[in-house]
Amino acid sequence: MAVTIYDIAREAKVGIGTVSRVLNNSPKVTDGTREKVLSVAKKLNYQPHAFAQALARKRSNTLSAIIPFFTNYFFIEVLQGAQETLVSLGYDLIIHGVNSREQMEEYLSKSLKKGRVDGTLIFSLELSDSVAKEFLEKNIPLVLVDTQHPKFTSISVDNFEGVRIATEHLINLGHKKIGMITANLKSVPAKERLIGFKQVMQKNNLSINDRFILSSSQTKNDGFSREAGYESMKQMLQQNSELPTAIFVSSDIQAIGVLAALREHNISVPHDIALVSFDDIELSKYFGLTTMRQPMYKMGELAVHKAIQLIENPGTVLSSETFTPSLIVRGTCGQNPAYSFPSN
Amino acid sequence: MAVTIYDIAREAKVGIGTVSRVLNNSPKVTDGTREKVLSVAKKLNYQPHAFAQALARKRSNTLSAIIPFFTNYFFIEVLQGAQETLVSLGYDLIIHGVNSREQMEEYLSKSLKKGRVDGTLIFSLELSDSVAKEFLEKNIPLVLVDTQHPKFTSISVDNFEGVRIATEHLINLGHKKIGMITANLKSVPAKERLIGFKQVMQKNNLSINDRFILSSSQTKNDGFSREAGYESMKQMLQQNSELPTAIFVSSDIQAIGVLAALREHNISVPHDIALVSFDDIELSKYFGLTTMRQPMYKMGELAVHKAIQLIENPGTVLSSETFTPSLIVRGTCGQNPAYSFPSN
DNA sequence: TTTTGTTGTGGAAGGGCTTTCAAGAACTTA
DNA sequence: TAAGTTCTTGAAAGCCCTTCCACAACAAAA
DSSP states (O other): OOOOHHHHHHHHTSOHHHHHHHHTTOSOSOHHHHHHHHHHHHHHTOOOOHHHHHHHHTOOOEEEEEEEGGGTHHHHHHHHHHHHHHHHTTOEEEEEEESSHHHHHHHHHHHGGGTOOSEEEEESOOOOHHHHHHHHHHTOOEEEESSOOTTSEEEEEOHHHHHHHHHHHHHHTTOOSEEEEOOOTTSHHHHHHHHHHHHHHHHTTOOOOGGGEEOOOOOGGGGOSHHHHHHHHHHHHHHOSSOOSEEEESOHHHHHHHHHHHHHTTOOTTTTOEEEEEEOOHHHHHHTOOEEEOOHHHHHHHHHHHHHHHHHOTTOOOOEEEEOOEEEOOSTTSSOTTOOSSOO | OOOOHHHHHHHHTSOHHHHHHHHTTOSOSOHHHHHHHHHHHHHTTOOOOHHHHHHHHTOOOEEEEEEEGGGTHHHHHHHHHHHHHHHHTTOEEEEEEESSHHHHHHHHHHHGGGTOOSEEEEESOOOOHHHHHHHHHHTOOEEEESSOOTTSEEEEEOHHHHHHHHHHHHHHTTOOSEEEEOOOTTSHHHHHHHHHHHHHHHHTTOOOOGGGEEOOOOOGGGGOSHHHHHHHHHHHHHHOSSOOSEEEESOHHHHHHHHHHHHHTTOOTTTTOEEEEEEOOHHHHHHTOOEEEOOHHHHHHHHHHHHHHHHHOTTOOOOEEEEOOEEEOOSTTSSOTTOOSSOO
8 A cells, every 4th residue: 555645644743734735835834844744755755646636636737639640740749749848847648549530529528527637639630619619618728739729729830821931932943833732622721721822923923824733632631642642743744735843732741642753754853843842741851852841849849838828827818829830941842952862 | 516426316316325336337226226327427417537536446547658759650550559449448548758768767757656557558668677676566567568578568579580581581582692781789679680680591591691791880779770771781882892682671761771872872672682671660661661560550459458457457477479570562672563662 | 911913733624436334125935 | 924135225434635724832012
């Protein structure tokens, strides 16, 4: 049986209340008793019992994170950011990986009420109204990462700004005929990136050729997949005799498919066509992709801070923060001649 | 305030004990009362309070997993296996990603005593004696995955068998002059894979040319890195005028480095040199690597089952299970002509 | 000296559950 | 019908903590 505060109280000849006060750094304890208690606690190698504490305090010092497994590298980095901050703040992390929105809802409906966690982080998954309502009703702190909802604090990436930087990079390199390959337009980021692209082109007085703009009809991963990228590029090659000199692709994973399609047609990157994409997943460096990097670690970190702020400060107004992705120049845009493809 | 068993008891006009018994499927309750309680519980949308339960039962239905972040893809897959099994069994998972053994020990020393988890899973990290002692003393169920210790249940991969399959695949393809590039020999898998390789060569009456066998002196990731692979291959190229016709590389990530070095020298894979490696990380398919796949998902799954068995059945003897990796034939071994490199 | 005010302290209550215990209800059996 | 069993049930105790309340001890003010 583990050591309890009763053991300490007996040994130190004080009351359990005093022991608890000492352990919680309450100021109203004499230095003498404090030392006495502390030394006994150390001698007995006391550790507070997490559940008893949680029960009494009505606080568990635990957060849950719901992350889709399929986000892969994003998953790990963001998790790393979240986890390390959490540890430094004395919290634990219950993680729940899911593969779909349905799975998330199922999990939430079961776990939410158990009072096991003080707050929740949801990554990349769109919030359904029913879930949103439940969080609101139960007043459980919730932070959204890489997804948004008007009623909750969220952390996301500025797609418009990212696209602007990417596209202007291409423009500054002298490209005028620029195409875009995006994912399934039902997905919010796919749509935003396309709209952003058109805006930038217009702002720079460049004409938009609709034949150079393709979206995907695939539903698996909303078209953010290698296959989708491959198909889109194939299609562009079929439909056109003349090609753009540069293409902005809405994700790295699609860009890898695009590269494969181009290679099949012996079209050299970046010589014949330059490429810039979005995400900077782990694969990107191996393929030499010039891309827009999302500060994943930072996002995890900030998510935790926001969540804890919400917990410790229930009145906090919801705040949505936006990160600007940064341009990572590698081989596919042609600016960096030292960068061979696939890269070293 | 949440609904408690007291609310149910009052509403259903029974005692709290009865409510608890119904909720825990105790047989000694009449069908009549059972239904009554159940219907009230449903009506009030009751959810048991996890901490109160844990406190009373002295069981938390929670496992903690300690996984090094740097294992990347392994991390995700194995986690997925663990997590999904856990959910199906009604357990929660506290995960703790670490970057080193020191970090792991620090975390353990703090968290172990809190009685927060019923058992622990440790992945890929070698157990120090002090930590081992602590687990033993406190009698906390522990399962080791991808690492071993004589006193604990573990799940690992049969390196010898994996190497045998890989190397004999090369031999069956007609190769006789086979080299090996391994990682830092301080790491157990690196060493085992090398020893295994030599055994297989001998068993097949093939001569081992020491000039074709390289290990890495790098310490970062124990030499399981792209850079290490690149360096090793460079070195082999420098030292030899004649090269082996096939190389077994101790990990995929190194193989990617090897590929880069070979490309620089215009040596074609698999035409001039065939390659087989180990792990089947996510990258592998994009590089068309023929490799030995570890059943990561399965390992996570089994780890959980073993841990829970240990928890629910404290007398269980420790059992160590070994998985045999399976050969994934892609482009780099030359057997699969349809597989271009980098692959489609 | 008495009164008022501080400060430190012990212990009960409470958090929500499981489990034990004793007693009442419902059955047997003679 | 009485005595003896067996079931079912309500309520108390216990899990380990935090926090509130009341009181003791002492210092300062009257």
